[in-house]
Amino acid sequence: MILSPLSRQQTALRICRPLIRTQDLYNPKTQRRRIHKLPQLGHAGAFQRDGIPGMLSPEGYDMAWNQYQGHLVDRLNRLTAGTPLENSTTHDLILAHARQPNAASLFNHASMAWSNHQFFSTLSPDPPKMSPHLTSKINDSFSSPESLKQTFIATANAMFGPGFVWLVRHKYRNDYLMENEFSILTTYIAGSPLPGAHYRRQEQDHNTMMAAGSFGSASLFPGKESKIAYGGADIDILLGVNTWQHVWLMDHGVGGKKSFLEGWWKAIDWDVVESNWHSTTGKERNAENRRSYPLGRVGDVGRRRQTPAEGVY
Template identity: 25%
Template sequence: MFSRVIAKRAAGVRLSTRSLHRVPKLEQHHQWSQEGISGVYSPEQFKMAWTDYQHYLLTNLTLLTNGTAYENKHPYQIILQSAKNTTDQHIFHYASQAHNNHLFFQQLTSKDQAQETRPSKFLMQRLVQQDIADVATLRSKIVELGSSTFGQGWLFLVEYPDKQIKLMRTNNDGTPYYYGKSQVLDLNGGVDETSYKFVENLKQRAANGEREYTLPLLSINLWDHAYIRDYGVNGREKYLENVFDCIDWNVINKRLFLV
């Protein structure tokens, strides 16, 4: 009886350990910080986009979540939980950015190695349904969508529960994991009927407590942090072309949900 109480206490102590968010280790981190990622990044740009930015995001996340209910959670869990809380959006920002950026860097490799990998047949079959017949079309679609985006954001290739695979562009810190915070519309200009209905639909879905099962396969950073040093303020298009050529498709293929 006594021992059980003690055991419980011990478990309680362990659970309440303070957790620090630290920059996850990339396999090639050492090499990339010395030489950059050949084909897309110089060492300086790599430092800005990953080493510094990820540290900045995670340090801020630690500072904001310490002593709160989010303290023991991973960024992914924090995204899901904070996405629905109006007053936690500053926390959501850091969690979502950190998670997206990690997804992004996990899938990069040097151009030589990347060119040896291909999207799986399974993936391409799905994309054909979206009128993306080959890798070149996917590339040009991504480059076009990314470079026509005003402001900061992310580009995702997401898999829906019905197995459709689509491109999703989110504004600012939007996440693919929850429709209410995917921020795919920029309502800062003219609003057309489609956008209006989209927003109304979102409201309805949220009111019904609908859940989201969308999963990202590919994530591309459109924030200035990801390219400004190497490519300049107008360099997003060139950057997107290069970054697409450095995607390790073996990583993407594994992210597909296979039963």
Template identity: 40%
Template sequence: MLEPSKKLANRATKAASTSRFDVLPRARNTLRPSPSHPAAMLRPRLRIPRPGRLWRPAPASRSLHQVPVLGHIDAKLGVPGLLSPGGFDMAWTQYMQFVLERLNALIAGTELASQETLTIIKSTAREPSKAAIFNYASMAHNNAMFFENIVGLQVTEAGEIRDVPDEQRIPHRLLRELTMQFSSIETLRQEFLVTALAMFGPGFVWLVKNGQSSDLRILVTYLAGTPYTAAHWRRQGVDMNTQGTNSPDTVTAWLERTKTGAGADNGAKFVTSSEVAPGGTDVIPLLCLNTWEHVWLRDYGIGAGDRGGKRQYVENWWRCINWENVESLANLGRPTFRT
């Protein structure tokens, strides 16, 4: 028969053994969340994929806009007489890939993703919040037109560049029209040269045709500017850095810029993307000269000491113009009248 003190010790030992092997598991069970508990719903489950899905390749992603292929220019040769292979790679391949990557990132998942760059230019020019989209789309469009209207000069077997006079390179109908409006081809060449050299900053020099007549003019756009009249309405009377989108001034400026709302002269509807801005003239771009430094600086240098530089680049560009493309864009055909 055990003494009272020993009975108490045995009870304590039994309680300790019971708590060590029975209580903790029960406590662990009480802490386990039920299947409907949020913690259980978020718990990852091991799922074994079906055999048919183990080796299925992921669908390849495609860019919204890709760098166009220039069939008339060999990247290994560059543009003979104008750009070296390295210069062509920087001005076309690398730069176009850069601007199109930025453009794709900005328009992914929007209605602009399936639009051509010209449509994007016209539809975003009037909205300051889409200025970045406009800039990248306009740069891609302008740079493409610049390269589409140039062609490398012919190189002889001795490695010399064969230069052809302007009168032989320009189609007869276009030659007659240019001579009539600019007095001579040399005058037009000098106009391009002087205009490009006078630009203090990068941009483009254009030869444009009046959409309502046969008048030809030289037009300058800076940075990512565009000659298309539908995109000239870029007034922004509100500084978006200091005025929020909820400001009354912002709303008023937007209504004025888009000509919408009660009492608008277009019936309170959005203006079309082809409407001409106030005071604008509809023009058709025929020829484009890119004066951005990344195009000519690598091959021609800064131009110190009157050697190379932008001047030499523009003079060489004139010799590489594809005048047949210019004539096609000009559409100089005129109706003939019987006498």
């Protein structure tokens, strides 16, 4: 783990109206007003028709993406409707609420929607091979792609509980890692790998825990401290796998998590992974500018980006 432990508890949430029925996941026919929308995957047609070979059946894909991601988007619409936040992307919602103990529900749904989208966006029904350039970079950090595979799958399979496992690039050198080195990061429940969200210790971030001030000064004066928590790292996210049971249980059974992970590795679109790597290096100056923006104030998020009426993600 990259993050250092931060003890915290969750404040009580005030429920103003009944939430979505638990037996319903996502039904677009019930959506009357949708600012946030289900993002379109590049291979959605093939996934819907054939599933993801070796990984998910069409029914498993429909559950893990259409229904579950649709449910997350629906909840974001309900939580932000009529507020300045309804025009904010999931990325901005995560950063704005990572230090706000009383916004656990909004953070959780935005973080899960962002992470699940990252997971599915790196999959392909006909994945290309890893390029020599990317292979060389992986060799530098993991000795070989096979070593990366074994480490990645073993880490994800050993997680006792739901979460995500990520391949990340470290932007700057520290006492343990070289600049541009790749490493593996785990996040639990709806925890986010984004550097600006590292203040939230997600494995203790349940909506029903009662206490205030668990973030100390970070919750009292958001936006004024460093955007990276103590013990955190400034990273870019290249690849991730979702280990939540609803993703793999239908197709692989109770003991089939490793089988799912083996199938996932064969479905990775390495061109997308390499694109994530190269696109991040050219955006670091913009990222530095973004980190200096005071995202912590709730009202600032909706004003920061005005989006077209057709929806945001």
